[in-house]
Amino acid sequence: MDRVDISIVVPLLNEEESLPELCSWIKRVCEEKAFSYEIILVDDGSTDKSWEVILDIKEKDSNVRGIKFRRNYGKSAALNVGFEAATGDIVITMDADLQDSPEEIPELYRMVMEDNYDLVSGWKKKRHDPISKTVPSKFFNAFTRRMSGIKLHDFNCGLKAYKNEVVKNIEVYGEMHRYIPVIAKWEGFTKIGEKVVQHQARKYGSSKFTGLKRAINGFLDIISISFIGRFGKAPMHFFGLLGTFLFFMGFVVALYIGGVKIYRLSNQMQTTLVTDNPYFYIALTIIILGTMLFLVGFLAELINQNNPRRSQYKVESRI
Numbered sequence: 001m002d003r004v005d006i007s008i009v010v011p012l013l014n015e016e017e018s019l020p021e022l023c024s025w026i027k028r029v030c031e032e033k034a035f036s037y038e039i040i041l042v043d044d045g046s047t048d049k050s051w052e053v054i055l056d057i058k059e060k061d062s063n064v065r066g067i068k069f070r071r072n073y074g075k076s077a078a079l080n081v082g083f084e085a086a087t088g089d090i091v092i093t094m095d096a097d098l099q100d101s102p103e104e105i106p107e108l109y110r111m112v113m114e115d116n117y118d119l120v121s122g123w124k125k126k127r128h129d130p131i132s133k134t135v136p137s138k139f140f141n142a143f144t145r146r147m148s149g150i151k152l153h154d155f156n157c158g159l160k161a162y163k164n165e166v167v168k169n170i171e172v173y174g175e176m177h178r179y180i181p182v183i184a185k186w187e188g189f190t191k192i193g194e195k196v197v198q199h200q201a202r203k204y205g206s207s208k209f210t211g212l213k214r215a216i217n218g219f220l221d222i223i224s225i226s227f228i229g230r231f232g233k234a235p236m237h238f239f240g241l242l243g244t245f246l247f248f249m250g251f252v253v254a255l256y257i258g259g260v261k262i263y264r265l266s267n268q269m270q271t272t273l274v275t276d277n278p279y280f281y282i283a284l285t286i287i288i289l290g291t292m293l294f295l296v297g298f299l300a301e302l303i304n305q306n307n308p309r310r311s312q313y314k315v316e317s318r319i
């Protein structure tokens, strides 16, 4: 197989109007710089004519490949499948809606090839989106920056460039495409750069990410991401420690209650039933909780051992 300089991975959901324009623009830029390239269009279960449009583009341009999901799995799933398919030395991801400009490709390519970045993230410094998106984004970025220690302004930019080995070593699912730099860092790809990129207002169609659900899912994902990053490989370090600690506390209290009872009995002092003592129930609860946490940790370790792959998406066709 021929070597490919750049794989451009484009996740898309109902973007029929934008696709022809996007592909011919990418083609123009890549041919100008004499890059060998492939465009991998991942149709994330579109219900419009996107797939027909892709078949049509493919007909005219053999650099285009297409993957079609049976249903909508989300942007992360689409990216993940695109990453698996990518053969280029450098992989560039881009939204399908023409908000990201293909003109950025050559410089992103240069930064990865020459400046040796593992990952370069776009920064939509001047952003053309409604305020309902830009304000939550500011909070999200500040939070993710603090949590991850990665100094990026715009984690969720669709336009990013990677060394091939980076995308082959990360797995994205759920809503985790927002945290790819964080995931990459945890996998040991620490040279992460940033480039200010052009951003346009959406030309056709409408945004697929709106509303409260997006914010809530994003928040839950960052909790699981930071947890997985810290304890994913050794869940027992978290659950086992907490479980043992609780069990031990409960045990000490129970021991104390029992001790007092025996002492009083042996000195013929007046005693009450152990079960009349409220602390007895607290101790009991803590012991049970501790045991359960310990078991959860143990189960998590067992699941890790068998390591089921999460990214099993039903692909309908590939071209």
Ligand code: UDP
Residues within 6 Å of the ligand: 010, 011, 012, 013, 014, 015, 044, 072, 073, 074, 075, 078, 094, 095, 096, 097, 099, 158, 206, 207, 208, 209
């Ligand atoms: N997208 C996708 N699957 C989804 C939602 C979105 O593949 O479930 C694609 C969408 O078609 C676009 C990119 O992800 O190419 C970014 O989505 P969008 O432009 O709607 O997000 P925004 O720019 O408004 O944040």
Ligand code: MG
Residues within 6 Å of the ligand: 095, 097, 099, 202, 207
């Ligand atoms: Mg967009």
